[in-house]
Amino acid sequence: xxxxxxxxxxxxxxxxxxxxxxxxxxxxxxxxxxxxxxxxxxxxxxxxxxxxxxxxxxxxxxxxxxxxxxxxxxxxxxxxxxxxxxxxxxxxxxxxxxxxxxxxxxxxxxxxxxxxxxxxxxxxxxxxxxxxxxxxxxxxxxxxxxxxxxxxxxxxxxxxxxxxxxxxxxxxxxxxxxxxxxxxxxxxxxxxxxxxxxxxxxxxxxxxxxxxxxxxxxxxxxxxxxxxxxxxxxxxxxxxxxxxxxxxxxxxxxxxxxxxxxxxxxxxxxxxxxxxxxxxxxxxxxxxxxxxxxxxxxxxxxxxxxxxxxxxxxxxxxxxxxxxxxxxxxxxxxxxxxxxxxxxxxxxxxxxxxxxxxxxxxxxxxxxxxxxxxxxxxxxxxxxxxxxxxxxxxxxxxxxxxxx
Numbered sequence: 382x383x384x385x386x387x388x389x390x391x392x393x394x395x396x397x398x399x400x401x402x403x404x405x406x407x408x409x410x411x412x413x414x415x416x417x418x419x420x421x422x423x424x425x426x427x428x429x430x431x432x433x434x435x436x437x438x439x440x441x442x443x444x445x446x447x448x449x450x451x452x453x454x455x456x457x458x459x460x461x462x463x464x465x466x467x468x469x470x471x472x473x474x475x476x477x478x479x480x481x482x483x484x485x486x487x488x489x490x491x492x493x494x495x496x497x498x499x500x501x502x503x504x505x506x507x508x509x510x511x512x513x514x515x516x517x518x519x520x521x522x523x524x525x526x527x528x529x530x531x532x533x534x535x536x537x538x539x540x541x542x543x544x545x546x547x548x549x550x551x552x553x554x555x556x557x558x559x560x561x562x563x564x565x566x567x568x569x570x571x572x573x574x575x576x577x578x579x580x581x582x583x584x585x586x587x588x589x590x591x592x593x594x595x596x597x598x599x600x601x602x603x604x605x606x607x608x609x610x611x612x613x614x615x616x617x618x619x620x621x622x623x624x625x626x627x628x629x630x631x632x633x634x635x636x637x638x639x640x641x642x643x644x645x646x647x648x649x650x651x652x653x654x655x656x657x658x659x660x661x662x663x664x665x666x667x668x669x670x671x672x673x674x675x676x677x678x679x680x681x682x683x684x685x686x687x688x689x690x691x692x693x694x695x696x697x698x699x700x701x702x703x704x705x706x707x708x709x710x711x712x713x714x715x716x717x718x719x720x721x722x723x724x725x726x727x728x729x730x731x732x733x734x735x736x737x738x739x740x741x742x743x744x745x746x747x748x749x750x751x752x753x754x755x756x757x758x759x760x761x762x763x764x765x766x767x768x769x770x771x772x773x774x775x776x777x778x779x780x781x782x783x784x785x
Contacts, residue, residue, distance in 0.1 A: 383455070385415050390660050392451055395444070395653045397580045397608035403587060410603045414574055418457070425457040425574040430513065430567055431499075432464035433491030438498045439626035440636075440688070441610040441619030444654045445577045446502045447691075448605060452575070453507045460571055461499060463492040466514035467563050485514070498629050501692050516570045517563055528562045531592050537561075540584055561585045565593035573602040580606050610654050613639055615647035624740070633693040637701035638779040640685035645677045648684055656687040708779075718781040723768050729754070730764055738776040753777055 383391070389412050398404045418425050429445045449459045468488045489512075496510050520528075537543055537558050546553050561584060568576050568590040578586050583606050591601035609618045612625025619626045627639045643651060652658065652666050666683070669675025675683075682702065689698035721736055730745040732738075733754070739745035746764060748754050754761045755775040756768075768774075774782040 385412060385419070387660075388415055388455060392448070392455075393605065394660055394663065395448070395607050396605055398583065398587070398606050399580065407587075407603055407605065411575070411605075414603060425452065426460060426572055427452045427457050427575040427577065428460035428462055428568070428571050428573045429577040430462035430464050430467065430564065431495055432468035433488055433495045434468055435491060435621065437621065438495060438629045439619055439621060440629070440655055441612075441626065443502055443629070443691075444607050444610050445579065446499055447655070447657070448577050448607060449508075450502050450504070453504050457575075459503065459508050460573070461496065461503065461508050461510045462567060462571070463495060463510065463512045465489060465492055465512040466517040467560060467567075468492075501629060511571070513563070513567050517566065520566070525559075525562070528566065528593060528596075529558075531596050532558075532562075532589070534558075536588070561589040562593065565590040568602050569594050569597050569599055572599065575603045575605060577605045577607065579609050581609065582606060608650060608654055611647055611650065613643050615644035624744075629692065633689050633697040633701040634704055635779060636692065637685045637689045637698065637705055640688050641681055641705060642778065643681070645681070648677075648680055651688065652684055655691075656684070657691055658687060718773070718783050720783045720785050721774075722785045723770050727768055728764070729761065729766055729768060729774075732768065732774070732782070733776060736782055738774070738780050738782065748776060 389408055392411065393404075393408055396404060396407070398407065414425060417423075427449060429449055431442070449461070453459050465485070465488050468491075469485060492512065500508070538547055538553075543553055543557075564582075564585045567573075576586050576590055583604075586604040586606060591604070594601045611617060612619040612623060613627065614625045617623060617625060621628075627636055640651070648670060649667055652663055656663070658666065666675070666680065670677075670680055682705075685705075686698050686702055689701055693701075719736065721732060723732075729749070730739075730742050733745040733748075734740075734742055739748060745754075749761055749764050752760045752762075753776060756766065756772050758773075758775070768784055770785055772784045774784060776782075
């Protein structure tokens with residue numbers, strides 16, 4: 382049985398408010414709410430919203446889901462909110478330009494796949510999935526005016542993303558201001574005790590939601606704002622469009638290999654945000670890195686194993702690790718790999734694109750130019766190189782294709 386202090390430390394792990402006083406306030410309020418829950422036997426209501434703007438999730442999306450799962454482990458009630466209304470507007474929090482608006486049909490289809498993928502982390506028996514169009518589309522114009530009266534235009538223009546657009550004389554549309562109000566109303570409608578989100582959601586969670594809940598006569602929820610997971614480049618936030626993402630719809634081997642490709646400097650943030658490690662295990666890992674008592678290669682293997690285990694289990698993660706060692710540390714080519722029947726007229730670029738070893742012909746050319754494509758272990762320098770049956774095509778470190 383965890384003490385209240387241990388629970389607070391565990392649940393605040395990975396939080397990034399950018400302000401020590403806010404962090405302290407949220408920790409104090411969380412402790413009070415946990416004590417109250419223990420006394421009354423009422424689980425906390427914990428929610429996070431996800432705008433289904435595409436069909437696929439990546440590891441960066443799961444940072445907040447891991448936090449929801451931690452609350453589930455401690456017996457609390459999780460609300461997985463599909464932004465079926467907010468996604469049609471688009472959250473401007475991390476954008477320096479207007480986001481494309483989606484149709485309701487697009488959002489609902491994307492939302493279905495989000496929920497399916499989320500259950501790789503969340504316990505479906507302890508998760509309530511709700512769609513925010515069910516209450517947001519019922520708000521009247523009078524109610525919207527009441528909600529908007531709590532904020533000033535200056536508050537929004539002071540936000541970095543809006544400020545940059547204002548300085549460049551780029552358009553800022555009025556409907557973009559409504560997003561924070563709608564997210565705050567979600568918290569009110571759900572009677573949430575805790576709201577979880579990324580650090581780009583700081584204004585929406587700490588300012589908008591708490592202000593609106595107080596205005597509407599409810600106790601403000603506690604915000605747990607988490608750091609943003611960088612992509613495999615270790616620099617920019619993980620994004621499918623940037624190609625630095627680790628998808629959930631992949632294999633254990635691919636996930637393990639992609640984690641092994643991150644730069645050493647990114648290991649601590651991956652450990653904090655993407656593993657199931659307890660504070661003690663995380664502290665030991667970070668101490669080992671900083672003291673050099675843990676070799677970076679061994680640390681990264683431990684990290685890759687821990688993250689892959691979250692999604693595929695220990696056995697699959699162990700198999701992925703063994704394959705990685707055999708393939709990349711011992712220089713072996715894997716025994717099993719996809720196969721492709723070479724046809725007359727096939728060229729290297731077409732095969733790479735058709736077999737999803739490159740996302741486009743342009744990317745295929747770049748990979749060849751960068752010596753990232755090999756045939757039977759030899760780097761390919763000519764994109765018109767003849768393909769022959771029996772060869773093994775390798776793209777990058779982890780993608781192999783046997784030609785037949």
